[in-house]
Amino acid sequence: MNTSPTTPTTDDTEEKKAADGTATAPDVTKKAGPAEDAVPAGVAPGVTPSDVTAMDVAATDAAAEDGLEADLEPDPYDEAEAAAASGVGTGAAAVVAAGLGVISLSGAWTGRVAAERETLMGQIKTSGGGSAAQQISEIYGDAWHSTALVNGIFALLALLVGVFVLVRPSFGTPSLHPQAGWVRSVAVAGIALGVLGLLISVGMYFDLFVALPSAAG
Template sequence: MRRMDTKTTTEKTGETGDNAESPEGAGSAGADIAAKTTEPVEAAEAAPAVEPLDADALGPADEVDKDDDEDDDEALFPDEAPASASAGIGGAAAAVVSAALGVVALTGTWTGKVVAERETLIGQIKTSGSGTPAQQISEIYADAWHSVALVNGVLSLVALLVAVLVLALPGRPSWVRAVAVAGAVLGGLGLLLSVGTYFDLFLNLPTAGS
């Protein structure tokens, strides 16, 4: 009995030793360790790559940045006036000029006075020897009056045209339009008086017998 127990124990011990020292057992254990080690690497390789952002998606943001840059440039350079400011100054100046020309046309100018004196001198030269009273009236007085009326009429017409031009332009301030209206009224009134004076509609020339 003791021999059989010893033999059985020896066989079990030999089988256990063979399994521990077997290269196949060691290989299977190494394979399990390698499989566990490569699992995170494969998982990392299987992860999807991050796609780069599309440039078109950043379009509105870029536009906002550009607008901000333009606002910053305007803040840094406030002295640069837009083109509309120059146009506004020109319209205001034209309105003032039209009103001034209307006033001058009604009150008379130095140019009109010089022209009238010239016509008077020419009339005196023409009628100095043998001119009749009617010729003297026509050459000395009538021509001088008509010359003054012509000069004032031209100034009134220019004032009226400039005022109408200013009123026709859009986007003008209220005070500019008011001055332009005043220039148009003065120019129209001066033109009416000049035409009436030139054609003797308001006052007739005196006759020789009166």
């Protein structure tokens, strides 16, 4: 009777290797997953890759905020230039106020021109005849009133400019726009001269100080 050879099974092979002492230990090394490989070296144990990503995002946002705050901070050099320009402007305005006040008291060439014009017009009106009172009013009175009006305008301008110089620091930050003492003094002088010139001009215009001469009988 023919018998076919039997093929050894895997279990028989393993048993034979174990009996001979040649069996190898199974590979129990655990391979690290992709999540564990993503954690950088030097990170504290227990920190997950999502925590590392969140920390990176927070650090980036903090750096961006620091850069934005640095850009928003004013430049000291620009502030110094603005303060210097403001000081020059207010000083010049104070001098202008004082000059306008002096002109309102001493008279300007524009006032003389206006007075001469009124005198000429009065002579033309009374050339064909007129009473003495009319000639005084047309030739002398109108010229006087024109001069007072022009001087009053200069006095009002001096008053307005001087007040503007004094209240100018209140529109901004006083520490960034300091005002020198001489600027305030000149502005106050311009205001005083403007008030005085305005009072004199009003008195002259309405004949409060010196009345027009009256015609005889």
